[in-house]
């Protein structure tokens with residue numbers, strides 16, 4: 620098969636270099652260009668010696684990079700960059716996979732409120748597809764632009780999908796008047812390289828803290844998607860925390876069930892719903908997920924607990940740089956180009 624010509628904008632950051640790690644091991648991808656304004660002219664392997672001998676690329680300035688010659692361009696950039704380039708690229712037949720939030724929220728007013736900028740291409744947004752394979756793969760296949768799910772949203776949405784789908788199908792499973800609580804924790808790489816180099820070791824290690832308690836920009840995205848699954852508006856309390864680790868997200872989700880909900884076998888429901896999902900592992904009863912069980916891999920692992928008869932607790936772990944961003948983006952590329960979804964993504968988590 621002809622190789623897929625790939626461009627990466629924002630290649631010097633954490634998700635950019637993770638894309639490169641995965642794509643250099645992908646049998647059908649050929650990386651044509653990788654950009655960084657600050658590192659233009661630097662050999663990639665000089666900045667990231669972990670890639671020595673595996674890439675022969677020099678960072679290019681995005682203005683000079685041959686992005687229009689690519690079949691697909693990944694944007695591993697801050698919010699707002701992909702939407703400034705998507706029109707020109709798509710007009711030239713280039714597909715866009717954005718790891719930032721430009722194409723996630725369907726409501727441009729919500730986008731403006733949370734991201735403090737106007738949406739500059741609402742027409743493209745209307746046609747863009749939300750990038751979450753487990754729920755959107757049929758629509759993703761034919762998209763020109765994918766707005767990939769956020770890192771925290773991926774963990775919370777996959778943790779709740781089977782339950783809310785059942786609620787939509789048979790009605791009245793979740794006590795919808797009660798808020799769903801998502802208590803989530805992320806490793807420091809979730810803040811990106813730019814932020815992380817400023818996060819002093821003395822600030823981030825040997826410490827644990829909540830942030831965004833007054834409102835986090837992922838809340839509207841998660842509510843948008845959960846409400847789709849449930850077929851009605853879902854109330855969510857999402858509290859992120861900063862873990863003193865490098866990679867990994869751990870979301871603990873608390874859901875109040877109705878009497879009808881209390882009768883369900885959720886272990887069986889989740890096992891059946893995810894039986895054919897290559898990257899979602901429903902662990903056995905009593906299992907305790909840990910972030911290192913997914914470190915460096917594209918897996919999400921889920922465990923379910925029933926505490927009070929009406930309280931379901933769902934534990935979810937993912938690697939924010941793989942299933943939470945770059946791995947899921949490669950999975951999306953596989954969908955766009957008709958490849959098996961697991962291509963190039965079969966790495967096993969690092970242990971210990």
Ligand SMILES: NC(=O)C1=CN([C@@H]2O[C@H](COP(=O)(O)OP(=O)(O)OC[C@H]3O[C@@H](n4cnc5c(N)ncnc54)[C@H](OP(=O)(O)O)[C@@H]3O)[C@@H](O)[C@H]2O)C=CC1
Pocket residue numbers: 628629630631632633634635654655656657658681694695696697698700718719720769770808809810811812813814939940943944
């Ligand atoms: N880190 C994570 O776990 C996750 C991140 N994401 C999202 O992915 C995106 C990238 O995140 P991350 O890799 O962590 O961020 P980093 O800060 O590590 O990297 C950002 C990259 O974008 C480039 N860049 C910055 N501004 C511009 C610009 N105006 N035009 C072109 N390139 C630019 C930077 O290089 P230079 O300035 O030299 O051009 C750098 O290569 C963000 O939108 C983030 O929200 C999504 C899920 C998880």
Ligand SMILES: CC(=O)N[C@@H](CCC(=O)OP(=O)(O)O)C(=O)O
Pocket residue numbers: 718719720768769770771805806807808809810811837859861
């Ligand atoms: C630990 C940390 O700071 N995490 C980031 C979220 C990660 C991210 O980059 O957000 P997107 O998924 O929207 O792209 C934050 O809370 O802002």
